[in-house]
Amino acid sequence: MAASIDVQNLQIDFPLYHGQSRSLKKTLLNKAKGSSRVEENSQHKTVIKAVRDISFSLRAGERLGIVGHNGAGKTTLLRALAGVYEPVGGRVQIRGSLNAMLDPGQGMNMELTGRENVALRGRFHRMNQQEIEHLQEDVRNFAELGDFFDLPVRTYSSGMIVRLAFAMATAFRPEVLLMDEWFLAGDASFRSKAQERLESLVRGADILVLSTHINEIVRSWCTRVIWMEDGRIRADGPAGEVLDAFAGGKTDQSLFPETVLS
Numbered sequence: 001m002a003a004s005i006d007v008q009n010l011q012i013d014f015p016l017y018h019g020q021s022r023s024l025k026k027t028l029l030n031k032a033k034g035s036s037r038v039e040e041n042s043q044h045k046t047v048i049k050a051v052r053d054i055s056f057s058l059r060a061g062e063r064l065g066i067v068g069h070n071g072a073g074k075t076t077l078l079r080a081l082a083g084v085y086e087p088v089g090g091r092v093q094i095r096g097s098l099n100a101m102l103d104p105g106q107g108m109n110m111e112l113t114g115r116e117n118v119a120l121r122g123r124f125h126r127m128n129q130q131e132i133e134h135l136q137e138d139v140r141n142f143a144e145l146g147d148f149f150d151l152p153v154r155t156y157s158s159g160m161i162v163r164l165a166f167a168m169a170t171a172f173r174p175e176v177l178l179m180d181e182w183f184l185a186g187d188a189s190f191r192s193k194a195q196e197r198l199e200s201l202v203r204g205a206d207i208l209v210l211s212t213h214i215n216e217i218v219r220s221w222c223t224r225v226i227w228m229e230d231g232r233i234r235a236d237g238p239a240g241e242v243l244d245a246f247a248g249g250k251t252d253q254s255l256f257p258e259t260v261l262s
């Protein structure tokens, strides 16, 4: 079955306030007047509406970039697609094998060595011993960890953890690839090597969803862009057009007659 993503009326809230002090709650809600993202939900809890009324579908071959200013809801949407956050409303349906490259430390056991972590990941992907050994060599060479590859990950620098995580995450070719922008970071010498490996992974995936502030990457990798603002979709359309509007801060309805949702 071909890979696909269907998102319908997705809503994610974060509880902001759990409790007792009514005056604190009142102050918060009053302060937030004008910022409609802080609200009281049906259980009288104060919540941040991180993502609201999000609906879109992606089919095999589509490469979606999610752009927006800080706090727009990009990471929350990506994590909801990965199943990290449970929606309070709506639903997410994904068909196809998934690789969610969201956090450097994700799925990594800090007490185990780099080599052991790679073996665990390989077993999770049902690899046999020979495949695991091949994977370990691939990751070891790419991450350039030297002797640290056989030491516990807790002894690594943050840059070394990023290199290990990057090498591991990019070793598996999924049908659906979700990527947050930390994967585009790294020091200059690592970046050019990483870029090459990332591009082959991106081209190999049936569906890509990428959240980043780096517009040039979105322009070259993505066919379609969703521009998020205040937790909602402000525009959804061909990459070049939405990026131009985002860069110019325009909300010209005529630019996207069918795709601007709010």
Ligand SMILES: Nc1ncnc2c1ncn2[C@@H]1O[C@H](COP(=O)(O)OP(=O)(O)OP(=O)(O)O)[C@@H](O)[C@H]1O
Residues within 6 Å of the ligand: 014, 015, 048, 049, 050, 068, 069, 070, 071, 072, 073, 074, 075, 076, 077
């Ligand atoms: N764990 C959390 N608890 C409470 N509020 C959160 C949490 N995570 C995100 N938020 C809030 O949800 C909203 C959306 O945040 P999100 O991180 O998705 O935005 P973003 O577009 O990825 O921002 P950035 O570009 O700065 O990474 C923000 O108002 C943020 O403060």
